Amino acid sequence: MIKLLYLHEPGVLQNLATRYKHNEIYTYAGNILIAINPFKRLPHLYNTTMMEHYKEATFGELSPHVFAVADVAYREMINKGTSSSILVSGESGSGKTETTKMLMNYLAYLGGRPKVEGWTVEQKILESNPVVEAFGNAKTVNNNNSSRFGKFVEIHFDQNWRISGATIQTYLLERSRVCHISKAERNYHIFYLLCAAPQEVKKKYELGSPKLFHYLNQSDCYELDGVNDADEYLATRKAMDIVGISEDEQEAIFRVVAAILHLGNIEFEKGKEEDSSAIKTKTRCHLDMTAKLLECDAKRLEDALIKNVLKACKEGTTRNLKTNAALNSRDALAKSIYFRLFNWIVDKINKSIGQDGNSKSMIGVLDLTGFESFDHNSFEQFCFNYSNEKLQGHFNQHVLKMNQEEYTKEGIEWSYVGDKQDVLNLIEHKHGIIALLNECSSSLTDTHETFCQKLYVKFKNNNFFSKPINPQNSFTLRHFAGKVTYEANLFLEKNKDYVVDNHQNLLAASSCRFVVGLFPSPAQEQNTLNASKFSSIGSSFMEDLNKLIEKLNSTTHQYIRCVKPNNCLKPTTFENCSIIRQLRSGGVLKAIEISCAEYPTKLMFYEFLDRFGVLAPEVLEGNHDDKAACQMILKKMGLKTNQLCRCMQSCRMYYAQV
Numbered sequence: 001m002i003k004l005l006y007l008h009e010p011g012v013l014q015n016l017a018t019r020y021k022h023n024e025i026y027t028y029a030g031n032i033l034i035a036i037n038p039f040k041r042l043p044h045l046y047n048t049t050m051m052e053h054y055k056e057a058t059f060g061e062l063s064p065h066v067f068a069v070a071d072v073a074y075r076e077m078i079n080k081g082t083s084s085s086i087l088v089s090g091e092s093g094s095g096k097t098e099t100t101k102m103l104m105n106y107l108a109y110l111g112g113r114p115k116v117e118g119w120t121v122e123q124k125i126l127e128s129n130p131v132v133e134a135f136g137n138a139k140t141v142n143n144n145n146s147s148r149f150g151k152f153v154e155i156h157f158d159q160n161w162r163i164s165g166a167t168i169q170t171y172l173l174e175r176s177r178v179c180h181i182s183k184a185e186r187n188y189h190i191f192y193l194l195c196a197a198p199q200e201v202k203k204k205y206e207l208g209s210p211k212l213f214h215y216l217n218q219s220d221c222y223e224l225d226g227v228n229d230a231d232e233y234l235a236t237r238k239a240m241d242i243v244g245i246s247e248d249e250q251e252a253i254f255r256v257v258a259a260i261l262h263l264g265n266i267e268f269e270k271g272k273e274e275d276s277s278a279i280k281t282k283t284r285c286h287l288d289m290t291a292k293l294l295e296c297d298a299k300r301l302e303d304a305l306i307k308n309v310l311k312a313c314k315e316g317t318t319r320n321l322k323t324n325a326a327l328n329s330r331d332a333l334a335k336s337i338y339f340r341l342f343n344w345i346v347d348k349i350n351k352s353i354g355q356d357g358n359s360k361s362m363i364g365v366l367d368l369t370g371f372e373s374f375d376h377n378s379f380e381q382f383c384f385n386y387s388n389e390k391l392q393g394h395f396n397q398h399v400l401k402m403n404q405e406e407y408t409k410e411g412i413e414w415s416y417v418g419d420k421q422d423v424l425n426l427i428e429h430k431h432g433i434i435a436l437l438n439e440c441s442s443s444l445t446d447t448h449e450t451f452c453q454k455l456y457v458k459f460k461n462n463n464f465f466s467k468p469i470n471p472q473n474s475f476t477l478r479h480f481a482g483k484v485t486y487e488a489n490l491f492l493e494k495n496k497d498y499v500v501d502n503h504q505n506l507l508a509a510s511s512c513r514f515v516v517g518l519f520p521s522p523a524q525e526q527n528t529l530n531a532s533k534f535s536s537i538g539s540s541f542m543e544d545l546n547k548l549i550e551k552l553n554s555t556t557h558q559y560i561r562c563v564k565p566n567n568c569l570k571p572t573t574f575e576n577c578s579i580i581r582q583l584r585s586g587g588v589l590k591a592i593e594i595s596c597a598e599y600p601t602k603l604m605f606y607e608f609l610d611r612f613g614v615l616a617p618e619v620l621e622g623n624h625d626d627k628a629a630c631q632m633i634l635k636k637m638g639l640k641t642n643q644l645c646r647c648m649q650s651c652r653m654y655y656a657q658v
């Protein structure tokens with residue numbers, strides 16, 4: 001892109017469209033790699049021959065490519081000993097996860113070891129992808145394989161620049177999906193894979209078609225185009241072997257997954273006592289099966305679902321739950337189990353791969369959940385979009401600032417262009433939205449209505465906040481990527497990070513060691529966490545993001561901007577408006593704008609002389625150095641709107657209106 005003589009939006013778009021037509025999906029815009037999702041397999045771009053080419057080449061010698069970006073990070077590590085982070089960003093479905101996998105493949109190729117017995121570290125790292133995707137990805141309206149969590153993978157290298165370990169840090173899994181799915185979406189892949197497992201496995205867990213399970217049949221979408229769940233089940237089992245999850249552990253994991261499906265089929269009716277509920281007789285078989293799979297007492301499970309332990313009263317005092325509250329209790333249990341299971345899997349992978357405490361350098365790859373705006377947006381979208389704001393803030397600070405600092409360094413007069421990102425401030429300031437949400441979540445009297453009323457009063461003059469006419473109890477934020485309206489009705493509940501005491505006690509008493517490991521007894525947990533204290537998901541997510549930014553700031557950065565060319569997920573369709581919107585909101589056009597605003601064209605001195613020397617042949621004939629010769633030509637032509645850089649090896653001339 002920077003080779004274009006004139007940089008402007010239509011030119012940028014035309015350039016990308018032409019390249020995309022020829023399957024050239026990668027383009028550089030300065031130090032950013034733009035990657036346009038091809039929505040079709042392009043194996044020739046990623047094979048070993050291609051890796052060999054990029055390994056041999058210097059940056060810029062070959063066509064833009066995701067391998068070239070990883071190569072820069074690897075070479076910088078070798079030459080300067082620096083650690084790097086590759087930040088992959090873009091909307092949901094734009095190709096971040098695929099790009100991340102290509103980067104990891106290439107780094108494994110560069111830093112891999114000759115095969116010894118068993119699985120190598122890099123094989124384990126690569127095979128962690130299908131495992132975490134099976135448990136953490138799902139079909140959404142934007143993407144058939146949408147990551148419902150963010151991740152930062154740190155790959156460690158030893159003194160010989162070989163891969164010596166890795167850590168996967170995950171961020172905020174979308175818990176609500178376990179129990180609620182919208183039209184045309186699916187639950188987490190693993191549930192469908194297990195329903196497509198070999199007959200003997202399904203028999204063991206009393207599973208059948210996904211249509212039989214409430215947590216899967218709320219949407220009529222069961223299959224994914226081009227994906228065979230039975231094959232994926234086997235592939236996931238194999239990947240679990242490779243990442244070091246033992247046969248027994250896999251058995252326990254799938255038992256827990258099956259238990260969640262049975263748990264979701266338990267229904268309630270009015271109980272005999274007033275304001276109480278009871279298990280519907282026809283669904284009692286699911287209660288028994290859930291108890292069997294979780295190896296806990298069926299009666300205790302029943303009580304844990306239809307009764308609540310009163311904390312304020314003496315030990316053992318319980319209150320009956322009405323049918324709706326029992327349904328909520330059932331769903332809360334399912335979400336807690338799944339969330340803990342997901343974290344257990346990530347921890348296990350980390351332990352199995354191993355971290356290298358003596359590592360010389362690391363290369364990190366960041367893939368956060370993309371920006372989302374659905375018809376209905378809740379707390380999860382709020383958090384995902386907040387993390388995208390955070391990443392955008394980092395990008396603005398580093399890329400826009402970096403470009404402009406170059407002007408300053410080169411002695412070019414320049415007035416600063418930048419985004420202040422006030423919406424970030426609105427969310428995370430000590431008196432911002434998260435703080436208010438925490439205040440309301442921990443109060444006994446606040447509801448989602450009072451939370452919204454407080455928001456409306458507090459932020460009525462904030463340009464990034466507005467109160468929509470519809471729906472009630474919602475608020476709109478003007479994000480960098482567009483406006484999103486959030487429905488606040490479950491915000492308070494979803495912000496609370498806790499496991500119901502009843503559920504905790506039930507599972508801590510399971511005869512299955514694996515289940516107990518997911519839910520250590522409160523006494524054990526008390527050591528690490530003050531259970532009685534309110535714990536806010538919003539705040540801990542904010543803390544995690546701040547730590548992440550700190551880590552990113554301690555490394556050098558490479559940026560990859562993934563772009564979704566259309567919303568119908570089809571190859572060859574290039575929707576100009578949507579692409580321009582993504583480039584604008586992602587700061588790519590802003591970076592280009594900095595180049596355009598006053599000095600759209602940059603030429604090396606010798607290029608300028610080559611091109612414009614004809615205007616002053618006498619200058620060319622004289623014995624002047626290049627910079628002085630350029631100055632003489634400009635002076636002769638009476639042009640004042642151009643500027644010359646200070647003399648450095650990479651000296652360029654910036655000029656306008658020539």
Ligand SMILES: Nc1ncnc2c1ncn2[C@@H]1O[C@H](COP(=O)(O)OP(=O)(O)OP(=O)(O)O)[C@@H](O)[C@H]1O
Pocket residue numbers: 037038039040041042090091092093094095096097098099142143144145146147148368369370371562
């Ligand atoms: N380089 C590529 N080559 C072929 N297909 C691709 C490529 N990048 C993306 N895709 C296709 O686009 C789909 C969506 O990509 P991906 O899952 O990486 O998006 P994402 O940005 O990570 O989305 P989300 O934020 O929802 O997780 C992939 O499942 C794949 O079909």
